[in-house]
Amino acid sequence: MTHALRFTEKDLRRLAGARSFERGLGYLSAISQLEIGDETITAVVDGSNTYQVELTEDEDGGLSGWCDCPYGQEGNFCKHCVAVGLAVLGQAESVPQQRSGDASRTQLLDGWLQSRTQEELLALVREQLADDPGLRRRLELRAAAAGEDTGIVRERVLHLLDTRPFARYGYVEYADAHAYGRQAAEAVIALRALTASGRAADAVEVAREALRALGRAYEEIDDSDGLIGDVAAGLAETHLDACRTARPDPAETAEWLVAHVLDAANDATAIDLFDYRDVLGDPGLARARTLLVAAWRANPKGWAEKYFMERLLKADDAGVDALVEVHAADLAPNGHTHLVIARELEAAGRADEAMEWAERGLRETVSEWGPDSDLVAYVCERHEQAGRPADVVAVRRGLLHARPSLAAYQHLRTAAGAAGTWESSERPGALDVLKAIARPDRDRRHGGSVLVDALLDDNDLQAAWQAATDGCADQRQWLALADRIRDRRPADALTVYLRWIEPLRRQTGDGAYQRLTELLLSARACHRTLGTEAEFATYLAALRADQKRKRKLMAVLDLHGL
Template identity: 60%
Template structure:
């Protein structure tokens, strides 16, 4: 109980859910205390079942079947139950003791029943609980080896019909469907455990197909069906390890499953996980079939991925390079992947050649994978080929002409001790763009941003005056010029502030007040404080109905 406190409830839920939980205290009913847990129903939009674990390995925890709780969150319903339990703190030890005694009494009573009495009790429960009856029917069919019955029951369990009102399983019902599908996985595993793994293999494969088909009509945002698919794949692998099927047949099935496209990654089967089952003969067949499939469709994603896995597993770097080289991306990304693989294999000269080829093969350097440019320049720098690094950066900047490309060119040129010469050419390109009114990604000429980044503020101001600039750039220019050119900065601030006076909203008010503080600083530097006082008085008169703005100005002494 030490972990159950208001503070811990607030920490787990967050302030918003905690405060909302306070409004649900009267909605808690049916509180049941167990040994280390408490359950109840909480009536909200619907009735939700909640459970608090009081002293688990991770401390206080809880589960709720409301949508927010199913996402793994500690919801308002759990807060309401926790606060309700806290009001019963004094009686809780006695309730937990009573729960332990009830469990012990039940266990003792069941142990004392005869076989016939236990069967009668079980039959009574089967009559009342349809799901329990179906689970036991499936286990019985598995135990007696009735494959037809097991197959029929598995198909029923994987049918989405009972959970789909309009042919689709909604998010709220996905977990219930996954729990039912999990019974099919259990049945397949039970066949293997009872000494019939050869029968479990085809059932597992059929279940994979049915689950993949069902997945197309299920909102599996939380991954419950995905986990069931992974469990099903594990059951198939266990059955194969126990049954030792024909290695060539298994290899053909694995390749077909990997390339069929129907699974869509649901089971996550990796053919290499079956290496011990396949043996040398099966692995040879697997490689042969994979190569044939890849040669028939060198650009197929599944074919390439399977070939990559086999090549990496076998340490065949040349086969891996051949797979990548058969489908080179136009932006140079594949060249980069090949270069990195060769670098990892210690073949640095070949890696460098592939990186250089990537730059040559790209038709438009503006669209090149920038990671390839970075990789090549890094390798040039390591080899002491600084001039080559500058040349690559120069070409890339010439094609892209962004601030980042300018910064990267500057860094390379400074390392090579040739920045003054490079800078002139780069700025000439940016000046031509500015004169053609070409803007950067965030508005305004890149020329102004580049000069600002160079801390050449006078040149940046002159460029902005000549070619124009974005308000963001003018603001930065004014901030930099305020100490030495307060009159120029004041003109900019007043222009930027004027449209804000016609807008509303706290964000706008914060921006306006920040500008007013800068305007005040400029007037102080110019010795025109009285002019600023008149400006503020006029502004207050015109904006007096904006109470939040008035409050914010008061806070800053405006």
């Protein structure tokens, strides 16, 4: 059933961005060979070269575009895609009819082919094979899969997965990945045909080699669209289907599977050993279990070893202690693994042990960024649920002392506020911690302190002003403080604005001009509150005279009435 267009001009602008969209408007007259199919739209656009464009609509109304221009090859929705999309929108009313015509032509071709005799069809195929070597190779592979020569199938499958013809610089770039993916997909078809022809055992062996070959090549392919990943998944599925048909030796299959899943080079094929339960049976599963345990004990920090060991234990219902042993062999420096263990213990009904592991995680954290935030939340939530607010405060206090930050200060304030101890005892101690690292320096202009941020967050502006005066504030903090006190202490705020205007007078560029203008507007607001607008007018006139050669600055000042 044909349908109208599902995308709009707004979609084109969103996908391309304003600049590419505007450029696309200039290519409407450069489009030729426009064909509108039921889901795919193709065209040729003449630019600095001739480019092939393909737009695809999905059932949910989404639109994607592909172009072989340099910008499009990087995965962008380029100006040529925009031009084709706009050209199609320009004839939107006729799109259903065009799609209906495309469907009719397809139906006509199918009917014509069906009416040909076997001899006529063979002649037609041979004619195409003579003109298309790629088609010839693909059909040769299918013929081999249906025949008796497995050696030819193996050779052709590995040839289809060979990236060298597509790797111009030793790497399959995005522009070439589509062509490589279409070729590699033929290997999946051939292996399925091999199984269907009654040679599943051969398909198992060839599929193993194919999986190994693609796994080794995958890191050298730009698979941004996931086409090669789909081929890898197809190969894995084909191998599993062949194993289910051929029923290879369970122990030997287990050995191959374990070696495959533990080899990082095979990540792309995403084989899950536990999908093979029915193939392995009890003997194969036992062999896999032995090999996985040995691999994990030899390399307990290996990601794959740890992952599959955990899966194995859960599949065996081995109990939480065995899982804890696996996780404890490789504890993350931020305490995240302690949290994983705590959750496993809690799920097993061992809440006290879970809390011990979680609190141990807080103590043993060695990450410069501090403990995992989920671990901290877990500990605090359990204390809250147990009605121990003082313990929550103790946790938050310890984190502030260990790694002072505004976030740690805010968390402590929230916890102590809930416990009713913030103003009376916790805040003074917390500020003492921040004062100890503030390092007052009267010449300080950069590198503000957490102390000033905390006092601003508390809205303790008097204390924040004093800390800034003592040298504990940078430019950002001084200006934030000035903005906060401007209505009540305009003279103090004015001194801050004027101080930071001065260095900007020596700078150029849009950013400097914008910051200078913002500070002048703030200074003018202070003068208005003080009733000294004439003084500001004199200051501004002198500044404009000094900066008059910066014509762009003058235009910005004029725009803002300065």
